Amino acid sequence: MQIDHAARRARIAPALGLHADEILLVGAGHPVPRPELSEQHFPFIAHQEYLYLTGHEEAPGGVIAYDAKDNTWTSFVPEVTELEKIWDGTEQLPGEFLGALPAWLDARRARRVIALGAPLAGVQPDVIRTTQVRETYKHARRPKExxxxxxxxxxxxxxxxxxxxxxxxxxxxxxxxxxxxxxxxxxxxxxxxxxxxxxxxxxxxxxxxxxxxxxxxxxxxxxxxxxxxxxxxxxxxxxxxxxxxxxxxxxxxxxxxxxxxxxxxxxxxxxxxxxxxxxxxxxxxxxxxxxxxxxxxxxxxxxxxxxxxxxxxxxxxxxxxxxxxxxxxxxxxxxxxxxxxxxxxxxxxxxxxxxxxxxxxxxxxxxxxxxxxxxxxxxxxxxxxxxxxxxxxxxxxxxxxxxxxxxxxxxxxxxxxxxxxxxxxxxxxx
Structure with a gap:
């Protein structure tokens, strides 16, 4: 049985208790380089809080964003390079490319940010609200589908x-x-x-x-x-x-x-x-x-x-x-x-x-x-x-x-x- 992640996001959104002036960002994280081989990395594991909402295990740098005012989710994914296609057989994930995230954020720059998953460079979330929403999110996903x-x-x-x-x-x-x-x-x-x-x-x-x-x-x-x-x-x-x-x-x-x-x-x-x-x-x-x-x-x-x-x-x-x-x-x-x-x-x-x-x-x-x-x-x-x-x-x-x-x-x-x-x-x- 496949998991319907779109349905899951629709179920989770109201449970988070976000306010209309808030946006949610959930980061997948980034690969960690091997110290002795600078061009190689340890196997990438997407952050659990990101994976639960997207199902994207191989999405280094990925971010899923939620606009509470519009009740819309947007998935920002890394753009697969030609080298990755050739050397690793990587396939392009569906969603907006990560390059579009700054403009999405700029259009909402007056809104309060809640950031879950892996930390995002350059993003300063509301620490108190992030802690509150993380606990709410954790509780919402405890019962298994x-x-x-x-x-x-x-x-x-x-x-x-x-x-x-x-x-x-x-x-x-x-x-x-x-x-x-x-x-x-x-x-x-x-x-x-x-x-x-x-x-x-x-x-x-x-x-x-x-x-x-x-x-x-x-x-x-x-x-x-x-x-x-x-x-x-x-x-x-x-x-x-x-x-x-x-x-x-x-x-x-x-x-x-x-x-x-x-x-x-x-x-x-x-x-x-x-x-x-x-x-x-x-x-x-x-x-x-x-x-x-x-x-x-x-x-x-x-x-x-x-x-x-x-x-x-x-x-x-x-x-x-x-x-x-x-x-x-x-x-x-x-x-x-x-x-x-x-x-x-x-x-x-x-x-x-x-x-x-x-x-x-x-x-x-x-x-x-x-x-x-x-x-x-x-x-x-x-x-x-x-x-x-x-x-x-x-x-x-x-x-x-x-x-x-x-x-x-x-x-x-x-x-x-x-x-x-x-x-x-x-x-x-x-």
Whole structure:
């Protein structure tokens, strides 16, 4: 299903709340030169706010303009040169050439300017109004259209195929890089254009590094945790999935530790109903996991009280998840009229929103043994009675566990786009 960008602009325009004396400019951005090769550039990626309105991925310098007085949109696009046609096969985009933009602006020079997307040279926008309109725009594009959902389902299909192809390689002797190759190659075989972000693959202690890059490190032995966080991309829409495995046979402690995350993740998914507060789901999930950690002897006390004291952040220091769609962190932030919650344990929570039909969210609780937290003297003193510290020390090097799915919020139960990827600690065997 193709996205009708003209219809999208018609829907978005009244939602922005622009005044008749205002104009809106949304910039695509410019290519970044490679430092060692002055005639070459890094791959160009159009700014998300521009791409959403135009669908033009390859439009370096492009600007889409809106005149609130006349309720008209004008797309200014770069003029393709003969060299670009010959060397790169570039085709001319529809719209006015960028050379016509100065005259368009000059005819409206007395109007207040709101500038979104990439900054525009020589344009001085109203900073306050730009901030207000950006938040309004972000909120208006949070619910996904049918065409967007169709693309996301294609991404999910490719991602599912990748995780299935990965299973035979989750064993001792296989490197993180080899796992990345097998995973991503299957994405491409199923139509993905690229990955949604740099795939994260961590074995052993590296499974507790949130943004760990795949290396030549190999699965050393039976019992190593293997954490994979990756997803396919299609037309800039992204799926974001995490699964954790154990090479060989997990210990009883590993089973219990991982099950604490799986159970909490499933309960969090069930709470993703229209009207639910994301912060409430995050905190309820933290209580669920702390209850499990108390059961396995890693924490001590009352789970609700421990979360109120922020003790859960020793093992669960990140947020429950984020919006996903046109980019891996699409249109997050806070509910209109709110400010960022100052509570320390929420500093990494990427959204404070009321869930609404059409939103797509990731649900990704995790538990980890992170040396920087476990060995922190001040934290150990603060939470000396909340943690079984000898057991925590013994588990340093074990790594971490995270499970993540992508949910579409509906009028009823959520739709799990990534449900076909099993959440099992032991790799599947054909």
């Amino acid at each position: 049918p065409g967007e959902l169709a693309i996301m389902r294609r991404c999910a299909t490719a991602t599912t195929a990748g995780y299935k192809a990965l299973q035979p390689f989750l064993k001792p002797g296989v490197s993180e890089r080899r796992m990345q190759i097998e995973l991503e190659a299957e994405y491409f075989r199923h139509g993905a254009q690229t990955t949604g972000y740099s795939s994260i693959v961590g074995v052993g202690a590296q499974s507790a590094v949130f943004h760990g890059s795949p290396s030549t490190e190999r699965i050393a032995k039976d019992g190593d945790f293997i954490l994979i966080d990756s997803g396919a991309q299609w037309d800039r829409y992204v799926i974001d999935v995490t699964r954790t495995y154990v090479a060989g046979t997990p210990t009883a402690f590993q089973k219990d530790f991982a099950q604490a995350v799986i159970d909490a993740q499933q309960r969090a998914c069930a709470r993703c109903l229209p009207g639910a507060e994301w912060v409430d789901i995050h905190l309820a999930t933290a209580v669920d996991m702390v209850n499990s950690l108390i059961s396995i002897g890693l924490m001590k006390g009352n789970a609700t009280a421990l979360v109120e004291q922020e003790a859960h952040t020793l093992f669960f220091p990140h947020g429950l998840g984020h919006m996903v769609g046109l980019g891996v962190r699409d249109a997050g932030g806070v509910e209109p009229g709110r400010i960022k919650n100052p509570r320390p344990s929420l500093k990494s929570l990427r959204m404070d929103l009321i869930l609404r039909p059409g939103y797509i969210v990731t649900v990704e609780p995790g538990l980890y043994f992170i040396p920087a937290l476990i060995n922190n003297v001040s934290l150990r003193e603060k939470y000396r009675d909340a943690v079984n510290w000898p057991l925590a020390e013994k588990c340093l090097g074990l790594g971490g566990v995270r499970f993540e799915d992508n949910l579409v919020i509906t009028d009823g139960e959520p739709e799990n786009l990534t449900a076909a990827i099993p959440k099992t600690l032991t790799p599947a065997r054909e």
